[in-house]
Amino acid sequence: MGTFKIEGGHQLKGSIQPQGAKNEALQILCAVLLTPEVVTINNIPDIVDVNKLIKLLGNLGVKIKNIGKGSYTFQADDVNLEYLESDAFKVDGRGLRGSIMIVGPLLARFGKGYIPKPGGDKIGRRRLDTHFEGLINLGAKFRYSKEEQFYGVEAERLKGTYMLLEEASVTGTANIVMAAVLAEGQTTIYNAACEPYLQQLCKMLNRMGAKISGVGSNMLIIDGVESLGGTDHTMLPDMIEIGSWIGLAAMTKSELTIKNVSWNDLGIIPSVFRKLGITVEKQGDDIHIPAHIDGYEIQSFIDGSILTISDAPWPGFTPDLLSIVLVVATQARGSVLIHQKMFESRLFFVDKLIDMGAKIILCDPHRATVIGHDFKSTLKAMTMTSPDIRAGVSLLIAALSAKGTSTIQNIEQIDRGYENIDERLRAIGAKIERVE
Structure with a gap:
């Protein structure tokens, strides 16, 4: 069974090409x-x-x-x-x-x-x-x-x-x-x-x-x-991978360019990340994420109530990115309610984020409230196990933002959905090693 060793707390820089969907x-x-x-x-x-x-x-x-x-x-x-x-x-x-x-x-x-x-x-x-x-x-x-x-x-x-x-x-x-x-x-x-x-x-x-x-x-x-x-x-570029790289850039305060994203096929994905306070710039058919040195702030609804991000069939927000949104919110300014409507077991990985120091209230199997740290308190490194593809990448993003060296086991789950992820992350400066 494979394992990732990740030394977190480093800024990344460069460009990354999303895989096929x-x-x-x-x-x-x-x-x-x-x-x-x-x-x-x-x-x-x-x-x-x-x-x-x-x-x-x-x-x-x-x-x-x-x-x-x-x-x-x-x-x-x-x-x-x-x-x-x-x-x-x-x-x-x-x-x-x-x-x-x-x-x-x-x-x-x-x-x-x-x-x-x-x-x-x-x-x-x-x-x-x-x-x-x-x-x-x-x-x-x-x-x-x-x-x-x-x-x-x-x-x-x-x-x-x-x-x-x-x-x-x-x-x-x-x-x-x-x-x-x-x-x-x-x-x-x-x-x-x-x-x-x-x-x-x-x-x-x-x-x-x-x-x-x-x-x-x-x-x-x-x-x-x-x-x-x-x-x-x-085939189109993978929109879930594109959303993962947006979240990675924000959490690590990195400047990244995501190449050839097929903007017209991304739906509301860019606008959802913008609601979290992340700057998502369109440059031709690329996405540019500047380094969020001063962090990012979650918007409220017009009436001042807490932002809720939920999944829905297209053109709604894809459920595959809710895990990414949740982990990105742990370091935002403000709070957000994540409502996973389609699958009742997909939020159970938040216990690992809580162990890393995140402020998350798991309301029930479908809803979690996240209170962001605003980078005033970093997540701490730990050993954890990837339960599924998307939760695994969310934990990987958390580990890359945390201080210290984390270990993620059962990375076969991540490999099911992300092509040579360790090699591609090393190319933009990540300290990640695959241990068989």
Whole structure:
């Protein structure tokens, strides 16, 4: 098990390039199963979760070639459907949450899709009902083995229909869209997720020959086609990593430039950090964060009440950045209420920040009040364990701002979502060492 040793209290300086978007990659890679033709994908992040999915596709018989850093070709012209019912698949499929999105493409193209209960972060209940209810609406027959925790859907030919999703699930919408593009007739998905990564998937499918309208809205209309062809696709920069670097710059009082961020796809992320008092400057397609030598002050609402930052489906604030916002608030001037609505276990890492000296009141599993130190009292170094990807990076940011040497264990969680994070941080002056 790997460990990071971090000597905190140092200012960083320079520029950093965000990796390709993890959450987009998991959708886009599954979409290669929809065609027997070659699909070229660029800006794929070299991270554990994505590499696991690429390996799973290879085990399914997809021909995969690495043609450069972050660039691969995929050709699913000889898919091994027997692998889906093997013991090996039951192990491989449980290894990551994103494996659920192979079900829609397999069902649409081959008439059946199976998946074991997928793994991923332990951040609370993440039900799969939206995925399977959508596929059932398209005409699939559903089965589930409680003993093996194994799901299956089968259909000779899917048929388009109207459906209203109970929740605007990103992965659920992606799965249903990938099934509907090859269904007979027209499908309407209302209350669809409309995150930039879902928009990217729809644009890619349209280039492959799909007919999807309403992209970017919460109502998608899909006219089914007989087959899809190949295409080239380049993934967006990872907005969660961009938000992480904004928070890192503020907490370490560092001047940083985040390169090529695709501003138009960041939504309200810059404005949320500005509400914390952080200066976020737009320079072309880059973000520049000046050194906050005098700290940063949290705004209040217009009526003077305490600022509340909460997560919501796009275009609301992404839940993946609430952990970052929380840790950044520990050194702000003022107070803020963090309301994590979607997952009931995601705030439990705050006990580690409290042990470091942060002033945080965990009101309940969904809400935490943070009273900022205004850098008058620094966080203290300590040994801690990363519980999930985003909490792990939040603890890493806390450690880089703390005086002394901290140790973070279980860094495999961080590696699941951040590419070569220690090397990239050392390049801008961080004192971080990976110990195997």
